Amino acid sequence: MPPLYIITPTYRRPEQLAELTRLGYTLKHVLNLLWLVIEDANKTNPLVAHTLDRIGVPYEYLVAPMPEQYKLTKRAKPRGVSNRNRGLDYLRANATEGVLYFADDDNTYDVNIFEQMRYTKKVSMWPVGLVTKTGVSSPIIREGKLDGYYDGWIGGRKYPVDMAGFAVSVKFLHERPHAKMPFKPGYEEDGFLRSLAPLQNNEIELLADECREILTWHTQTKKNPAALPFNQTRYGNTNLAFIEKLLVRP
Amino acid sequence: MPPLYIITPTYRRPEQLAELTRLGYTLKHVLNLLWLVIEDANKTNPLVAHTLDRIGVPYEYLVAPMPEQYKLTKRAKPRGVSNRNRGLDYLRANATEGVLYFADDDNTYDVNIFEQMRYTKKVSMWPVGLVTKTGVSSPIIREGKLDGYYDGWIGGRKYPVDMAGFAVSVKFLHERPHAKMPFKPGYEEDGFLRSLAPLQNNEIELLADECREILTWHTQTKKNPAALPFNQTRYGNTNLAFIEKLLVRP
Numbered sequence: 177m178p179p180l181y182i183i184t185p186t187y188r189r190p191e192q193l194a195e196l197t198r199l200g201y202t203l204k205h206v207l208n209l210l211w212l213v214i215e216d217a218n219k220t221n222p223l224v225a226h227t228l229d230r231i232g233v234p235y236e237y238l239v240a241p242m243p244e245q246y247k248l249t250k251r252a253k254p255r256g257v258s259n260r261n262r263g264l265d266y267l268r269a270n271a272t273e274g275v276l277y278f279a280d281d282d283n284t285y286d287v288n289i290f291e292q293m294r295y296t297k298k299v300s301m302w303p304v305g306l307v308t309k310t311g312v313s314s315p316i317i318r319e320g321k322l323d324g325y326y327d328g329w330i331g332g333r334k335y336p337v338d339m340a341g342f343a344v345s346v347k348f349l350h351e352r353p354h355a356k357m358p359f360k361p362g363y364e365e366d367g368f369l370r371s372l373a374p375l376q377n378n379e380i381e382l383l384a385d386e387c388r389e390i391l392t393w394h395t396q397t398k399k400n401p402a403a404l405p406f407n408q409t410r411y412g413n414t415n416l417a418f419i420e421k422l423l424v425r426p
Numbered sequence: 427m428p429p430l431y432i433i434t435p436t437y438r439r440p441e442q443l444a445e446l447t448r449l450g451y452t453l454k455h456v457l458n459l460l461w462l463v464i465e466d467a468n469k470t471n472p473l474v475a476h477t478l479d480r481i482g483v484p485y486e487y488l489v490a491p492m493p494e495q496y497k498l499t500k501r502a503k504p505r506g507v508s509n510r511n512r513g514l515d516y517l518r519a520n521a522t523e524g525v526l527y528f529a530d531d532d533n534t535y536d537v538n539i540f541e542q543m544r545y546t547k548k549v550s551m552w553p554v555g556l557v558t559k560t561g562v563s564s565p566i567i568r569e570g571k572l573d574g575y576y577d578g579w580i581g582g583r584k585y586p587v588d589m590a591g592f593a594v595s596v597k598f599l600h601e602r603p604h605a606k607m608p609f610k611p612g613y614e615e616d617g618f619l620r621s622l623a624p625l626q627n628n629e630i631e632l633l634a635d636e637c638r639e640i641l642t643w644h645t646q647t648k649k650n651p652a653a654l655p656f657n658q659t660r661y662g663n664t665n666l667a668f669i670e671k672l673l674v675r676p
Contacts, residue, residue: 190555190556190561191556191643193555193643194534194555194556194643195534195645197534201451201537202448204455205454284445287451303669305440305443305672306440306441309653309654310654311650311652311653311674312653312673314665316661316665317664317665318663326661328654387665388665388668388669389668390443393441393443393444395441395445395448395648397645397646397647397648398645400556403562404559414566414573415566415567415636415638416564416566418635418639419553419637419639422555422640423555424561
């Protein structure tokens with residue numbers, strides 16, 4: 177059974193430990209899987225490591241901070257790009273076979289998609305629910321063949337697909353040593369897939385019952401503000417002093 | 427091992443199948459559990475049943491529509507109350523032992539909490555993360571004893587706790603045949619717990635390492651609008667005709 181490498185970018189926020197917990201329990205149903213959890217940070221966080229230990233999925237916990245120049249922009253930031261490129265570097269150094277998949281920590285995955293992507297030869301694709309105003313982003317299959325993409329925002333992209341909608345074989349990645357994700361908000365997937373060229377349309381495998389099923393969803397979690405300051409005088413000698421260490425403060 | 431009865435209210439929306447899938451994979455790690463999925467609807471939805479079958483957790487799929495009088499209000503609606511009371515009725519008719527827990531489909535649960543709640547004698551409680559501006563809702567434990575509640579909104583409640591923060595033994599429920607949840611937004615938990623009276627503070631078991639850990643989170647998922655109308659002429663003879671049946675339309 178070829179290994180699966182799941183690359184999950186993450187960053188510190190009030191929801192982080194919950195999101196990793198929830199995703200981890202899905203991944204725990206999948207055999208022969210290595211979870212690459214890569215945080216946009218300068219150093220690892222013991223609370224994240226503790227959470228990953230508790231979940232019990234085999235993992236590597238790495239860091240990959242966003243370059244300073246992108247942090248300063250007032251436009252959309254290229255979130256998760258450093259993390260995912262760090263994951264690609266890891267695979268180039270440590271993996272020889274199997275399949276890689278970019279799984280954000282707030283999405284939802286039916287475990288069947290993992291077994292289907294496991295045998296990807298070059299690139300595989302499938303629909304992702306809850307993407308844009310069309311409600312789904314999907315390859316269009318007409319008479320058994322890939323015939324474009326259905327997505328609420330095309331934006332001049334050659335591959336208007338969601339991050340959760342494709343997997344790539346590790347062997348194929350090794351054949352494309354310069355492939356990487358661009359720091360270009362909205363064009364991360366497109367840029368990465370273009371960097372895998374040459375890739376013919378008939379080399380893209382169409383999963384999820386030839387793209388008739390939705391097995392992945394772009395769920396998004398509401399952001400919570402940092403927790404109110406903690407009253408040490410009032411609660412310092414209660415259980416709340418322990419909980420305090422688990423919360424994200426301003 | 428006493429059985430766990432997990433009561434999950436749900437309702438039709440674009441995120442519904444994703445949310446049930448994600449929660450289901452957490453529950454699938456827990457033994458001797460019956461999942462009571464109860465939809466605010468007049469009849470069951472075959473797509474929900476299909477999703478529950480695919481997840482593979484033992485379940486009952488029931489319906490319990492919100493009474494018409496509450497649907498018409500312009501204020502906050504008592505969401506999930508009919509569903510949860512239907513779950514209580516089910517347990518009164520079908521269960522003799524074990525523990526019940528109200529688990530909304532968008533929350534996040536560390537599986538350890540299920541094993542801890544399994545032996546609840548009357549009522550057990552623990553902290554819930556991501557609740558109100560305090561970032562957590564929790565019993566306060568001072569010198570080993572329950573000494574009030576920490577929550578960003580007290581609102582005159584005797585039990586200012588979140589729905590995800592307590593479990594009740596089925597035997598104790600049988601001893602309180604009139605216990606039920608009120609149709610009163612914001613006061614559902616408080617009303618239900620009050621209806622279990624008499625219940626002394628020292629009868630409330632404090633879990634999650636005496637409320638020093640966060641094992642449940644009130645994550646909330648962003649709502650998606652209904653998907654744009656589908657162009658039957660253009661896509662009727664493609665895979666999208668199958669996906670169309672999976673989407674929630676206006």
